[in-house]
Amino acid sequence: MRRSIQLLSGTGAIVTGLLCDMRERHLEDFETIWQGTLRLTDQADRDWRWNYKLQQADQAVRYEAYAIEVDSLTQGLMWLETQWHRSQLPQRDRLVYVEALAVAPWNRRLLEDPPYLRGVGRTLLLWARQRSLELGYDGRVGLHALPGSEGFYRRNQMAEYGPDSDKEGLIYFEYSLIRG
Template identity: 45%
Template sequence: MQLTIKLIRGQDNLAVAADLVELQQKHSDDYNSTWKEQLKLHEQEDKYWDWEFKFQSVIRKQPNREGYAIEYDNETQGLMLIETQMHGSRLTPGKRLVYVDGIASAPWNREVIQRPPKYKGVGTTLLSFARKRSLELGYEGRVGLHSLPGVEKFYDRQSMIDLGEDEDYDDLVYFEYGLWRSSELDVK
């Protein structure tokens, strides 16, 4: 699977064609060799995420898990892990949704680390793709996730519904998208 998507280059706001692909070993390696130290240096909440484990033990061994990456200029720009069968909607009880189990943008694409970011639109594109997968699975665009502290405003800007802190999930704020039509998605 490979989709051509659009990112915006931060230095001049020009669009560049990048690829959204299934997560591979290379992406996990990029996280460990290139991202991790920068995330630690800048005290990012996802600095201890283990994408090697997510790839080897979760995605490769659990058929209800899928991983995706955005690549541009031979660099991993973003990563996402989703769960596709076990989560239910809080907005529409009794209906399934795609649950985003992890989503990350490369350190150089985060405004809190680099201004302007090298590429904009990584997280937005990954969320749009999660909605597309939700539609493909018959879940009508429903997507849910728990936000790391300090990132809630990003999900607010994505028009996700803030359903408050979840005491069963380390008090992280839970967000959800409701129904959506495929004509409204950025990722075709």
């Protein structure tokens, strides 16, 4: 999968990028360019094993892994599970579950203000919603937010359902169905 996308630079200029299936080059960018800064700044996702996530996406049909790149540099990564998760609402409808979503350190407002690019995380989140529509799940998407990223999901109008004791107390967020 390859789709042209538009993001905003930190100065507000429109930048064209690519949303695509994750590949080895994206892992290399994470390990050689992102990870040092993530560790130095003690980010919660500093030790995520994207190589494992890509391996799962390559081997199991229920996993999908995506990247956003601009000028051949990885700007964001996302790993989805598409078959086994259900809504935490009483209806228990199927949904796309965001296992992991990360943007490059230079695109995080807490680390770089203004960020190099704006909209990377939102674009990935919207792609998860699009995948949900494509799979017949009516746009339902769920995830557990890392501490410090809850505000991002609130700003993106995901409903908040509180801490989940089964997921180390992480706050659960969900997009419910899109009505036509």
